[in-house]
Amino acid sequence: MRLADALHTQYQVIHALVIRETRTRYGASSLGYLWALLEPLFWVATFYGIFAYAHRHLPGGMDVAGFITTGIIPYMLFRSVLTQTMLAINTNKPLLFYPQVKPIDLAIARILLETFTLLSVFGLILAGRGLVLGVWSIDNVLLLLGGLLLSGLLGASVGLAMMGLGVIFNGTQRWVNIVLRPMFFLSGIFFTANELPATMREYLLWNPVLHGVELARDGLFQGYIAHYADAGYIVAWIIGFTYLGLLLERLSRRRMRLA
Amino acid sequence: MISLQHVSKAYPLHHRMRTVLDDISLDIPPRENIGILGRNGQGKSTLLRIIAGTEQPDSGSVTRSVRVSWPIGFSGGANPVLTGEENARFVSRIYGCDVQAVTARVLEFSELGEYFYAPVRTYSSGMKARLAFAMSMAIEFDTYLIDEVIAVGDQPFQEKCREALMGQNDRSSVIIVSHNLGTIRKFSEKCAVLLKGRLQMFDDLDEAAHVYKQAQ
Structure with a gap:
């Protein structure tokens, strides 16, 4: 009974937070939710131009729009979910005065909103691509969704850990941003693991985000098989950081000074 | 009933832990107003946040069988x-x-x-x-936790707040912390004094006032 009560309260809190976050982030501008679409669309358009100019040849019968989308969206799922979660306490600290609101709720609300937003964006771009190119087939829906969701969960778990660490060490967020900057170039947005020289591939496959991108591409394109992607590898990262994140969240509850 | 059992809390200050609340036990029966008198920086607000559940004590426990508000006043x-x-x-x-x-x-x-x-x-x-x-x-709420809030807003609104809180007295109660005895007098007949992390309970406000003044 007490567990049921606790779960009900947590549901109420997270539900209220998601509504509040949506209003705060998208409600103030007249373009609203469209902003969420603009960034990925901008990237797709840019690389469309660059690839056409450079005569980039894509393996496995991939089209540029699909290739870039399956690169940029898993990357953004990782990166935006991470950043949003990491900053959850900084932005919403006054809310922690309400006793039933805990740091973990702030994090979960942001994870849900960001993941759902980017998945919708992915769906919309895919639909747009279908309308323009007439390509509607998805090779393996589960694999595609798996690649996307694992990338989001990876961002969520690292973000949670960094949120907790940020309470203990002030400069955490700045360092995370510096460390993550090269990820844009290392996560397979512009290349596939199959094309890489063996020595380089060995190193780049340490990056779990690359695995997420590879899984998504394998899922979307019939002609592409991600020989080197390993879902279990991403899951191991997620479990590790979630463990660390939950631990630090508990610690941060005690360390935080509200007044 | 709100019950605090051996609650302690310390904060880091200049790389040393400074004890703010030192082994505080307190039982507040339902529908009983109580005032907590203490100087600024003596841990009044911390105590209120711990009663609310906004903050956890380092040791000890808090149990609440009534619906308690958040600390009103921020x-x-x-x-x-x-x-x-x-x-x-x-x-x-x-x-x-x-x-x-x-x-x-x-x-x-x-x-x-x-x-x-x-x-x-x-x-x-x-x-x-x-x-x-x-x-x-x-x-x-069954219990409203108030942190010297009555000093906010203009005079008529302050009066309105006080009346609203007192008007609900038959079904709810107030726990108020303040450095001002006058503020507490408006709400409660019982008073505790928070001094150097320890809490002393008085049934008589004047006695509390005496101890409080002596300590200054």
Whole structure:
């Protein structure tokens, strides 16, 4: 009974937070939710131009729009979910005065909103691509969704850990941003693991985000098989950081000074 | 009943831990008003946050069998981008209250009028305080935790707040912390004095006042 009560309260809190976050982030501008679409669309358009100019040849019968989308969206799922979660306490600290609101709720609300937003964006771009190119087939829906969701969960778990660490060490967020900057170039947005020289591939496959991108591409394109992607590898990262994140969240509850 | 058992809390200050609350035990029966008197920086607000559940004690435990408010007196988790109404809706959602009823009550009590539908960043500090107080009054708590809040807003609004709190006295109670005996006198007949992390209970306000003055 007490567990049921606790779960009900947590549901109420997270539900209220998601509504509040949506209003705060998208409600103030007249373009609203469209902003969420603009960034990925901008990237797709840019690389469309660059690839056409450079005569980039894509393996496995991939089209540029699909290739870039399956690169940029898993990357953004990782990166935006991470950043949003990491900053959850900084932005919403006054809310922690309400006793039933805990740091973990702030994090979960942001994870849900960001993941759902980017998945919708992915769906919309895919639909747009279908309308323009007439390509509607998805090779393996589960694999595609798996690649996307694992990338989001990876961002969520690292973000949670960094949120907790940020309470203990002030400069955490700045360092995370510096460390993550090269990820844009290392996560397979512009290349596939199959094309890489063996020595380089060995190193780049340490990056779990690359695995997420590879899984998504394998899922979307019939002609592409991600020989080197390993879902279990991403899951191991997620479990590790979630463990660390939950631990630090508990610690941060005690360390935080509200007044 | 709100019950504190051997509650202690320390904060780091200049790389050393400074004890703010030292082994405090306290039982507050339902519907009993109580005032906690203490100088600034003696841990009054910390004690109130621990009673609320906003903060956890380092050791000891707190049990509550009544519905306790958040510590009223901070200007609220009001998000400046959102309107007063949206903030009121948030609070009613996290307490599982009827959103329509709560927003109507906040609008009425806060006297914000048209501003209720404008972003909080356009409010004056007095208006923010009115919104915050109205939000806490719109939710039915058994015990209201008050942190010297009565000093907010203009004179008529202060009176209104006090009347609202006292008017609910038959079904709810007030725990108020203040450095001012006069403020406490308006609410409660019992008083505790917080001195150097220890809490001393008095049934008589004048006796409490005497001890408090001696310590200064």
